[in-house]
Amino acid sequence: MDNPPLIIYKPKGTKILVFAPHQDDEILGCGGILRKHILSGDKVYVIYMTDGRKGCPSHIETKDISAVRKNEAMASCEKIGIDEMEFAPFRDGGLRLTKEARTYVMKQIIKINPDIIYTPHPNEPHPDHKECTNIVVDAVDLTGITTNIYFYEVWNFLKPTHLVNITDVIKDKIEALREYSSQLFNHDYETMIKSLNSYRMQQIYNKKLLFKKIKAEQKERKKINMDIKLPWQYAEAIQYKSMRCTSEEQI
Ligand SMILES: [Zn+2]
Secondary structure: OOOOOEOOOOOOOOOOEEEOOOOOOOHHHHHHHHHHHHHHOOEEEEEEEEEOOOOOOOOOOHHHHHHHHHHHHHHHHHHHHOOOEEEEOOOOOOOOHHHHHHHHHHHHHHHOOEEEEEEEOOOOHHHHHHHHHHHHHHHHHOOOOOOHHHHHHEOOOOOOOOOEEOOOHHHHHHHHHOOOOHHOOOOOOHHHHHHHHHHHHHHOOHHHHHHHHHHHHHHHHHHHHOOOOOOOOOEEEEEEEEEOOHHHHHH
């Protein structure tokens, strides 16, 4: 039988680099974890890999959408507490593992020298998501740096190696998501992502030990007349990719 996912507060590391194929993937996929990094004093950098030109609702001119999404990304990052971001020059819908893309990513990785890299799961159905991760994994391999890669999920389930309780920061995640109003115009991402994060939480609840912990906490809350409803409601799932990394036990 496969090992069950580890339940962790957040992955260990102080320099965090996130690759987002489009402006919003970082929040949908790992916005809660990023907020926890920020609250812990970790430094978070985000690189948006495409110009976002394809995600254009009818009320916005096609020529304006890239600038609109860039502004939304900056506002969203501000909400989460991220002040370092880069906008790569690649076309939305056309991200490919080219020499240019690989060199761009290698330069960023060498410059930032991150402890952790977050990137979409390679089984994501969107071609830009897959290619983003192909480029990142290839670039990490070529730079020879030691780092830890975690995949995040947006459009497809991954097989989690780790689950992170994000109940205490779900409000921040949703507020940051709401900054992407152009993307929310045609899609109810708020319901979608809360449902996914709620589903992931159920995988934590299934663990006997944790259930005991929650019960004990409820009892304590009852004593001091606090809200006793279950305190854990949302989680994000990530999958660790083993490369030239520190061992998983250290996470
Ligand atoms: Zn995307």
